[in-house]
Amino acid sequence: xxxxxxxxxxxxxxxxxxxxxxxxxxxxxxxxxxxxxxxxxxxxxxxxxxxxxxxxxxxxxxxxxxxxxxxxxxxxxxxxx
Numbered sequence: 001x002x003x004x005x006x007x008x009x010x011x012x013x014x015x016x017x018x019x020x021x022x023x024x025x026x027x028x029x030x031x032x033x034x035x036x037x038x039x040x041x042x043x044x045x046x047x048x049x050x051x052x053x054x055x056x057x058x059x060x061x062x063x064x065x066x067x068x069x070x071x072x073x074x075x076x077x078x079x080x081x
Contacts, residue, residue: 017025 020028
C-alpha cells in the first residue's frame with residue numbers, strides 16, 4: 001500500500017499525454033534540452049575565459065580604467081507608499 005506500481009505510473013503518463021498532447025510534450029522536451037545544452041556551453045566558455053584572462057587585477061589594485069571613471073552618482077532609494 002505505500003508504493004506506486006508500474007500501472008500507477010502508466011496511468012499518470014496516459015493522463016499527462018491526454019491533457020497536454022504529444023506535440024506540446026515534444027516541444028517542452030526539446031526546449032528543456034536546448035536550455036541544458038546552452039547552460040553547459042556557457043559554463044565551458046566561462047571556465048575557459050577565466051583561465052585565459054591572466055590580466056585580472058589583484059584585489060585592491062587600482063587600474064587606469066578605474067582612475068579615469070569619475071562619474072559615480074550617489075543616490076538614495078525611496079520606497080513608494
